[in-house]
Amino acid sequence: MTPRLLSSSSAIRVVATREIRERLRAKSTRWGTLVLVLLAVGLVVLPQFLPDDDDPEWTVAISGATPAAFDDAIESINAVDAATITLERTDLDPEVAAVDDDIDAVLVDGTLLLSDDGVSQRLEALLTTAVAQARLTDELGALGITPEEVAALAGLEPLETRTIEDDDDRSAREGVAAIGTIVLLIAIASYGGWVLTSVLEEKSNRIVEIVVSAIRPSELLAGKVIGVGIVGIAQMIVVLAAAALAVVATGELPGMPDFVPGAVAASLGWFVLGFLFYAVGYAAAGSLTTRQEDAQSTAAPLFVSVMVAYMVSLLWIVPNPDTTVSRVLSLVPPITPLAMPARVASGTVEAWEIVLAIVLMLIAIWLMIRLASRIYTNALLHSGGRMKVLAAFRGR
Amino acid sequence: MLVATDLHKRFGDVVALDGCNLSVERGRMLGFLGPNGSGKTTTMRAIFDLVRLDSGSVTWDDQPIGREQRVRFGYMPEQRGLYPKMRISDQLVHLARLHGIEAGEAAAATKRWLDEFGLEDRADHALESLSHGNQQRVQLAAALVHGPELLVLDEPFSGLDPLGVDSMERVLRDLAANGVAIVFSSHQLDLVQSICDDVVVVHQGRDILSGTLSELRSSSGRRHVEVEFDQHGASDGAGVGAVSGSGWDPTSAIPGAEVVPSPPGRVRLLVPSNTEPADVLASARAAGVVAQFTFEPPSLSELFLEAVNS
Numbered sequence: 001m002t003p004r005l006l007s008s009s010s011a012i013r014v015v016a017t018r019e020i021r022e023r024l025r026a027k028s029t030r031w032g033t034l035v036l037v038l039l040a041v042g043l044v045v046l047p048q049f050l051p052d053d054d055d056p057e058w059t060v061a062i063s064g065a066t067p068a069a070f071d072d073a074i075e076s077i078n079a080v081d082a083a084t085i086t087l088e089r090t091d092l093d094p095e096v097a098a099v100d101d102d103i104d105a106v107l108v109d110g111t112l113l114l115s116d117d118g119v120s121q122r123l124e125a126l127l128t129t130a131v132a133q134a135r136l137t138d139e140l141g142a143l144g145i146t147p148e149e150v151a152a153l154a155g156l157e158p159l160e161t162r163t164i165e166d167d168d169d170r171s172a173r174e175g176v177a178a179i180g181t182i183v184l185l186i187a188i189a190s191y192g193g194w195v196l197t198s199v200l201e202e203k204s205n206r207i208v209e210i211v212v213s214a215i216r217p218s219e220l221l222a223g224k225v226i227g228v229g230i231v232g233i234a235q236m237i238v239v240l241a242a243a244a245l246a247v248v249a250t251g252e253l254p255g256m257p258d259f260v261p262g263a264v265a266a267s268l269g270w271f272v273l274g275f276l277f278y279a280v281g282y283a284a285a286g287s288l289t290t291r292q293e294d295a296q297s298t299a300a301p302l303f304v305s306v307m308v309a310y311m312v313s314l315l316w317i318v319p320n321p322d323t324t325v326s327r328v329l330s331l332v333p334p335i336t337p338l339a340m341p342a343r344v345a346s347g348t349v350e351a352w353e354i355v356l357a358i359v360l361m362l363i364a365i366w367l368m369i370r371l372a373s374r375i376y377t378n379a380l381l382h383s384g385g386r387m388k389v390l391a392a393f394r395g396r
Numbered sequence: 397m398l399v400a401t402d403l404h405k406r407f408g409d410v411v412a413l414d415g416c417n418l419s420v421e422r423g424r425m426l427g428f429l430g431p432n433g434s435g436k437t438t439t440m441r442a443i444f445d446l447v448r449l450d451s452g453s454v455t456w457d458d459q460p461i462g463r464e465q466r467v468r469f470g471y472m473p474e475q476r477g478l479y480p481k482m483r484i485s486d487q488l489v490h491l492a493r494l495h496g497i498e499a500g501e502a503a504a505a506t507k508r509w510l511d512e513f514g515l516e517d518r519a520d521h522a523l524e525s526l527s528h529g530n531q532q533r534v535q536l537a538a539a540l541v542h543g544p545e546l547l548v549l550d551e552p553f554s555g556l557d558p559l560g561v562d563s564m565e566r567v568l569r570d571l572a573a574n575g576v577a578i579v580f581s582s583h584q585l586d587l588v589q590s591i592c593d594d595v596v597v598v599h600q601g602r603d604i605l606s607g608t609l610s611e612l613r614s615s616s617g618r619r620h621v622e623v624e625f626d627q628h629g630a631s632d633g634a635g636v637g638a639v640s641g642s643g644w645d646p647t648s649a650i651p652g653a654e655v656v657p658s659p660p661g662r663v664r665l666l667v668p669s670n671t672e673p674a675d676v677l678a679s680a681r682a683a684g685v686v687a688q689f690t691f692e693p694p695s696l697s698e699l700f701l702e703a704v705n706s
Contacts, residue, residue: 206475211494
């Protein structure tokens with residue numbers, strides 16, 4: 001048995017393998033995954049049980065006189081529109097009737113609409129149409145035209161509908177982009193945190209002194225980031241698969257906008273780049289200290305940076321994906337991993353923009369690796385309290 | 397052979413190493429001694445490049461120590477450190493793999509060392525669930541598992557019970573017999589005296605005493621004498637009724653002798669090393685019945701105190 005130096009790739013593989021095995025073995029990983037799966041499935045399944053606002057039901061009390069054809073008009077509206085209006089005659093004082101919780105509104109003499117908590121615009125519009133149509137039918141009836149003929153003339157037939165780029169799709173895209181941004185924020189910050197604690201653990205219990213007598217600090221750094229990254233991606237895939245199964249199982253699949261699977265795949269790709277960038281930084285932050293309390297502050301610049309990227313993406317880029325400011329911001333490396341998937345989901349992104357963003361991101365990752373492995377190498381063996389970034393950069 | 401030459405290291409205003417030297421050959425065990433803060437740990441860390449020296453060199457087989465050399469060393473740091481939540485067999489395999497040992501061999505070596513230390517039934521336990529002494533054994537196994545040519549152990553015996561000391565001592569002896577060079581630091585001087593071949597005493601960052609243990613002891617200018625007189629036997633020429641040996645005045649009988657405090661019934665002396673043991677014994681026998689007589693070079697702890705205090 002002869003010890004020998006490992007090649008860099010073997011060293012990285014040995015470190016990454018340990019990281020993966022210990023992560024998978026940790027109870028926190030298993031429980032964390034379970035909670036995320038339940039959360040994702042819950043988000044898909046729960047809306048099924050919420051009241052559906054698309055087919056509202058109203059009960060309207062009728063007080064005083066209405067045009068003779070009013071009931072027929074309501075009936076035809078109920079038939080055509082995806083709404084149900086139930087009429088109820090009342091002899092009560094309209095102001096008393098309006099207070100009844102079962103009554104949404106009281107129509108008084110066909111001219112006044114009374115309610116105790118406001119009338120929805122749609123109900124108001126439907127009733128206005130019904131009254132107008134009933135009056136018209138009454139007038140025309142007086143001229144000898146039957147209600148059937150009136151209905152045919154008024155054209156109360158459902159219109160053929162065809163959806164192009166409309167507001168519903170727009171808001172669905174914004175919703176997907178916003179959810180994607182939040183998920184990416186959580187993934188990058190929490191998997192970055194794994195790297196941070198893992199580095200901290202090795203440093204504070206000094207095993208790093210034994211490890212770096214066998215392999216290079218940069219190999220340890222790379223193996224750690226890759227190992228945690230693989231577990232992170234695996235966890236995300238498990239959660240996404242659970243969510244996808246839930247979508248299929250609840251029969252929501254046909255209703256899912258076409259762009260969603262592409263947006264999810266793109267987000268995974270951007271996660272890899274964003275994770276590499278931030279995790280390498282978190283490793284450097286972890287190496288600057290040996291205590292958990294200090295780690296919060298050494299990692300603060302990274303956390304602030306992810307939060308800024310998140311805020312910019314959610315508050316500016318998602319609502320305005322295609323403005324010049326958004327296009328420029330989405331190319332700034334620390335922001336790119338959150339901003340680009342948001343733009344891909346909610347706007348239109350030119351192919352060259354994506355290529356440029358990836359190239360810039362790779363350059364930024366390369367710079368981050370150089371900076372971080374220098375800090376990491378110098379700080380790793382420094383014991384006794386927190387080390388300043390600059391001191392670590394300059395070396396011992 | 398490990399050779400450290402003229403090591404210098406300063407931490408701010410504190411001089412940690414001020415011209416320290418040591419060397420250890422394959423197959424030998426070097427005890428590295430010195431008061432707290434004398435530079436033992438700094439020297440050991442310098443071998444692993446965990447301390448960047450201001451000046452001085454450390455070589456292994458006449459080569460400056462780089463990664464190629466270091467991967468064939470084993471290190472047990474002063475502050476113990478392994479993964480607390482990882483199973484002990486997994487950590488040993490992992491450390492062997494990091495040192496380039498194939499998976500199968502790593503597993504076999506792990507099993508061998510866990511058996512050696514009586515930890516075979518703990519293989520799947522997390523390190524943190526083990527007792528202090530067992531964690532210490534795992535830490536030594538971690539330094540050994542890849543089959544190093546040089547072992548550097550910082551206080552390997554601290555915190556071990558006598559059984560633990562015994563098994564660790566046996567393991568180290570076997571390794572040395574198989575050609576491994578071993579350096580270890582310790583405060584337990586009697587232990588060092590009983591197992592070491594060579595000794596270096598370091599004080600205030602420099603080596604003040606070094607050589608083989610037997611050389612050092614015999615080269616001392618003094619010898620220890622202890623005489624115990626039989627209090628019940630017949631007196632032999634010192635006059636009836638007198639307590640046996642009480643009339644002995646060694647300082648006048650033996651040139652250069654010095655009396656050291658001792659329990660009643662015994663006499664302890666320091667005499668020049670050229671004194672004949674037989675002369676001392678004869679002088680004592682003239683004063684009483686001698687039950688026990690020892691004449692030996694100073695112990696390691698005495699040499700240590702003498703060197704550090706002078």
